[in-house]
Amino acid sequence: MKIVIIGGTGLIGSQLTHTLKDQYDVLAASPNTGVNTITQAGLAEALQNATVVIDVSNSPSFATEDVMAFFKTSTENLLAAEKRAGVQHHVILSVVGTHKLQESGYFRAKQVQEDLVKASGIPFSIVRATQFFEFAAGVAHMSAADGKIVLPRGLVQPIASADVASFLAKTATGTPTNRIVDIAGPERFELDAWIRRYFASIDNPQEVVTDAKAVYSGAAITATTLVPDDAGYVGSTHYDEWISKPENQR
Incomplete structure (x- = not known):
């Protein structure tokens, strides 16, 4: 079985390639490997004889129009x-709470992606994940204001x-x-508590505050917007275990 991974050289795609390559014919497809889904360069060739496509690509720009x-x-x-x-099978990686975050340009775009896949007629699986452990720094960066990290009140359930x-x-193989x-x-965790744990682990204290009027990626959230109502799968890796490893302290 041939599996094509769109975004195959990124954080998730590279791990997928490593996991699947010993049992399947795997192609890691990205602009770096000559496959571009925007220009379509190399796309038809990459999909030749493919049974499964896994799309874990992401926009190179997060400006609303670009994304x-x-x-x-x-x-x-x-x-x-x-x-x-x-x-015969199209798999995409999306984000928990996408349908609740439509004030955000990024999540409006993810909703369009999901809707296109559902309407395509190709058998599909949509996997929505919570924030990755690796994204703590990114959450902090997008929430920086006036020398502080300003976060809305809400729960997160991050995953490795x-x-x-x-x-x-x-x-993808099912x-x-x-x-x-x-x-x-x-x-x-409370969102602010998670980000404080991140800063404590890298010995880089920064002031983290909670503001009821703050937004997440441009959208207002409630206490449960970012966590699943009913998770179909719960990862086994705990955050403190993960962040304690030197390679993750950056």
Whole structure:
């Protein structure tokens, strides 16, 4: 079975490639390897004889217009090429709470991606994950204001990217679910508490404050917006265990 991983050289894609390559014919597809879903360069060739496509790509720009253009164009091009190639299973990685975060340009674009996949006629599986452990620094960066990290009040249930990759690998090699499944880590934290743990672990104290009026990626959230109502899979890696490893303290 041939599996094509779109975004195959990124954080999740590289782990998927490593996990699947010993048992399957795996192609890590990205602009770095000559496959571009926006220009369609190399796309038809990459999908030749492919059974499964896993899309873990992400927009190179998070500006509202750019991210919408990326996910809409990339997904439309990819699905059309898959139909021509006879692909039998399309898997995408999305984000828990996407449908609740439509004030955010990024999450509006992810919703468009999900809707295109569901309407494509290609058997699919949509996996929505919570924030990766690796994204703590990014959450802090996007929440910086006036020398502080200003966060909304809410819960998070972050997950190790390795656990995400493991679940995606099992999903991609199984029967298409034709539905959305939420996955998360084993622990829930207040968002501000999670980011404080991150800064403490890298010995870089920064002031983290909670503001009821603050937004997350441009959208207002409630206490449970960022956590699953009913997780279909819970990862086994705990945050303190993960962050204690020197290679993760950056």
